[in-house]
Amino acid sequence: MTLKFVAKEIQFLKTAGDAPDFSPPEVYYSDLLIQPSKEFEVFSRRMADTCASQKMFTTAAIQIDPAAPEKTLDNANEIFHACFHSVLDEDRGIWECLDPFTAIFVFWDYKTASQGKKLLDLLNEKISQALNAKLIMGTIAFPFHDFPVEEMAGCALKALDHAAFFGPGHTVEFDALSLNISGDRLFQFNHIDAAITEYEKGLSIAPANINLLNSLGVAFGIDACLDKAMEFFEKARNINPEEAMVIHNIGLIHRINDKNDSALAYLKKAHGINPDVFEIELLLGHLLFKEKKFAMAMAHLDAAIRLKPESGTAFRIKGQILLDREDAPGAAVQFNQAVKLNPNDPEALSGYARAMALQKKNLTIALSFAKKSLALDPKNEQYKQYLEEIQNIHDQIEGTHQDRAIKSA
Structure with a gap:
């Protein structure tokens, strides 16, 4: 089986079959890290200059509910400015509009993380009330693990994308899942090496995260590094031996390596864990067809058609x-x-x-x-x-x- 066949028809599973069905955002602001806008470049330069000497600071990206009335969007810039300076003076933070309904800001000069959180909550509340609209917010407080100052603006955008999955009224603090979402976005654009870097950063925060381990395995699999892919699938399986997506992916690696008996064993186990995953049923039907076990193959193929007609x-x-x-x-x-x-x-x-x-x-x-x-x-x-x-x-x-x-x- 070629990797092209794997990628286009019988695929690696990227997320668990029972994962929550949240709606992805229409706009991913982390795309600005690939193709920066003038506004984001200006903010990044200003932030690098002002935050290099700060021991603690908070970066946040906010988006007005996209369904808000046009009048609200028309006033957004003025309200961002007024609310920001009602909470923070010129010496304690900077901000920039990224588009008519999205802004990014950073502030400092607070003594504890809890004080920084209170300032952030107050700013969120003031902007939301002044606009009479719900906000989506992504935040990150520095220091964060070993992440450098220059990555904080990008991390806030990744957290904003993460929060957008939950919709208006939600705030997300940057975490390992934010990096999984960012990696998946890069994966969609076939930036496999960049996606791998994001997944690895995520694992530096949450080493036992099964979705990140699986995502990294998938990325290496698509990149034809099958031994590396198997390494991460096995790590995920050791954490949870009953995760169907991981069992499926191990079976698929065996299929690529022409080890059909092993592949069938893993796929049957994955089916036993969750019989309602299209990729599992399709691959089982395909393998059983190759083994000329036609009646069994038909049952799984009919299930695949039911799941994805x-x-x-x-x-x-x-x-x-x-x-x-x-x-x-x-x-x-x-x-x-x-x-x-x-x-x-x-x-x-x-x-x-x-x-x-x-x-x-x-x-x-x-x-x-x-x-x-x-x-x-x-x-x-x-x-x-x-x-x-x-x-x-x-x-x-x-x-x-x-x-x-x-x-x-």
Whole structure:
């Protein structure tokens, strides 16, 4: 199995199947660390200059409820300014608007962490009341572990993204989960090395966090470092031997390494822990199909379809099973659905072409599908063989029709 196949069809599991279903934010402010805006660059420079000598300070990013009336947004800048300076004078902090409804600020000159927290709560309350709108806030207090001063602004943005999952009215203090979310965002953009760095920072805060260990394993797996991936999956399994996503990922590594017996054992255990995870059911169906255990494979593929009917992969594998069972009409039905869901799946196109050709039906369509499958994967010898077979059947049928036409003329 290639890593491309793993990444696009049978995937590593990134989060637990029973993880809370929070809505991700529409805007990730941590993206400003990749492509900084002018406003964020200005604030970062000012913060570096003013906070370098401070032993304690607090950084926070706040966002007005995106659903707030337009009038509220129009007044936001003035209210940020008024509220900030009603709590802190010019010598105790700085702030900057990042956009019409988001600001970032830092303040210092307090003696204890609890005093800093009270100032932050007071500022949050004043801004919220003045705007008559709920706020989303991400915060971090320095010192924090061994994180340097220059990372504090970025950490506040990551905490803001974290808080946005919970919606308006929530404040989140930067933690390991903030780094997991940030790493996942980088992972989405295929910045795998940067994602790995975020997950590693998260583990420096929470060494036993299963989601971070699993995320790091997934990142190494996608980066083709399978031994490193297995190392972190095993660490996660040692913490919780009953975590289905981790068991699935260990099974997938065994599948990639062509250790199908081991892969099946892990996947069956993952299924026993949680039978309602699409990736587990799909991979089990795929492995059992390869082992020619068709009845068992069908049960898991049907479960995968129930869990994710918009995926064509399970339909395609069912079609392949039915072809092996010499049920061409049944196979055609499954391949038809697979092609509808993914018109550029070469295996489904080739299988559908074979199913039609075996029935000697729709041979012109079968031929076009066989040609398309080969065009999508020109080096596939099996697709070439199937195309030749279908072409021969097509030519024989056409030749027979022509002979009959000549005789009847």
